[in-house]
Structures are given as C-alpha cells and as structure tokens.
Amino acid sequence: DAGVTQSPTHLIKTRGQQVTLRCSPKSGHDTVSWYQQALGQGPQFIFQYYEEEERQRGNFPDRFSGHQFPNYSSELNVNALLLGDSALYLCASSDGPTHTEAFFGQGTRLTVV
Amino acid sequence: RKEVEQDPGPFNVPEGATVAFNCTYSNSASQSFFWYRQDCRKEPKLLMSVYSSGNEDGRFTAQLNRASQYISLLIRDSKLSDSATYLCVVNMGQGGKLIFGQGTELSVKP
Numbered sequence: 401d402a403g404v405t406q407s408p409t410h411l412i413k414t415r416g417q418q419v420t421l422r423c424s425p426k427s428g429h430d431t432v433s434w435y436q437q438a439l440g441q442g443p444q445f446i447f448q449y450y451e452e453e454e455r456q457r458g459n460f461p462d463r464f465s466g467h468q469f470p471n472y473s474s475e476l477n478v479n480a481l482l483l484g485d486s487a488l489y490l491c492a493s494s495d496g497p498t499h500t501e502a503f504f505g506q507g508t509r510l511t512v513v
Numbered sequence: 514r515k516e517v518e519q520d521p522g523p524f525n526v527p528e529g530a531t532v533a534f535n536c537t538y539s540n541s542a543s544q545s546f547f548w549y550r551q552d553c554r555k556e557p558k559l560l561m562s563v564y565s566s567g568n569e570d571g572r573f574t575a576q577l578n579r580a581s582q583y584i585s586l587l588i589r590d591s592k593l594s595d596s597a598t599y600l601c602v603v604n605m606g607q608g609g610k611l612i613f614g615q616g617t618e619l620s621v622k623p
Contacts, residue, residue: 433609442517442600442613443557456608490556492611500545500604502611504556 544606
C-alpha cells in the first residue's frame with residue numbers, strides 16, 4: 401500500500417521563475433493538503449483540495465495556487481518565486497476534508513537562488 | 514501571538530531520562546490536538562492524539578488542559594531513537610487544517 405508520494409524530492413529554481421510540485425495521496429484518501437516548512441519552523445498550512453476544489457486556504461499570497469485531479473493527485477504551483485519561498489513543501493492526505501489524521505509525504509525541498 | 518507555541522529547545526538528555534514538552538494554544542475554540550514527531554529532514558509522523566482525559570502509549574503520555582489551553586507530552590525512559598523534533602498540533606474543527614507549533618528538538622545522548 402503506497403503512502404503519500406511527492407515529486408521531485410529536491411529542486412533548485414531562480415528568483416522569478418515558476419515551479420510545480422506534485423503529490424499522490426495515500427491509497428483510499430481523497431483529500432490533499434499542502435504545507436510549507438521553513439528551516440527551524442513548523443509546517444504552515446497553504447491550502448486543502450477535495451473534490452477537485454480548494455476548500456480551505458491559509459495565509460499565502462495568490463502566487464501559490466493548486467489543482468486536484470480526478471484521481472485525487474494534486475499539484476502545487478508557485479509563480480514569481482522569491483528567495484523566501486525556499487522551504488520544504490509537504491503534502492498530506494486524509495480520508496475526507498474534515499478528517500484530521502493526516503499522512504505526510506517525504507516533501508519537496510525547494511531552493512530559490 | 515503565535516497560534517501554537519512551544520519551547521524550541523534543544524533538550525539534551527541522557528538515555529533513561531524523563532523529559533516533558535509543553536505547548537500552549539491561543540484559540541479556545543480548538544477542537545483536536547496531536548503530537549507529531551519529525552526526524553531530521555523527514556516528514557512529520559503522527560505520534561499520538563491528545564484527549565482531555567489524558568492518554569498513554571507505552572513510554573509516552575499526553576495531557577490536555579482546555580481551561581489553561583495547554584498540552585503536554587511526557588517521555589519516560591528516553592531512548593537514543595527518541596531523538597527528533599516533536600511538533601504540537603491543533604485543529605480548529607473547521608476542516609482538516611492543522612496548525613503546528615515550531616517544534617521542540619530532543620537529543621538523547623548515551
């Protein structure tokens with residue numbers, strides 16, 4: 401039973417570029433949430449997708465956008481990258497949008513130079 | 514004020530020691546509470562949920578005090594393998610959004 405998988409594992413981008421990160425949820429899960437974890441900090445909620453729609457959003461600018469596909473996988477897009485966007489981006493899946501037991505993927509480490 | 518606050522540590526303890534982590538949360542409407550464990554450069558993993566009645570899982574005991582908006586985690590008989598960052602996590606009950614503290618780093622030494 402595959403857990404949550406994310407790709408790529410590491411990424412280096414230049415300021416101003418755009419990036420797309422991908423996530424496949426745990427088998428049987430239909431809800432995906434994205435978090436940003438800066439060095440030395442706890443993860444910060446970006447948004448949650450369920451039934452291919454954004455259901456909740458944290459305090460992140462519109463440069464951060466996402467998508468969920470019919471197979472429940474999800475993408476996180478970040479436009480106009482800033483140095484401060486450098487972080488570990490974590491995807492978490494759950495069985496339903498209100499279920500709080502979340503399983504995390506190993507994350508994508510994004511470095512913006 | 515941060516929504517969830519933890520002492521960042523690090524806590525350096527010898528094997529066999531008992532160590533306690535504390536956490537406070539600011540919103541009294543918070544509904545669910547958890548402790549997650551995160552190893553260096555890895556993803557967070559659920560350690561245990563926290564209930565008002567308190568709960569225990571082997572060497573780990575979690576307590577919740579809703580009146581004081583305070584959560585604790587006690588680790589008895591520390592093992593080298595307990596070395597990690599422990600994250601205090603709160604859910605507001607409005608969907609699956611989890612609010613994390615900054616984490617407390619634990620290092621268990623031989």
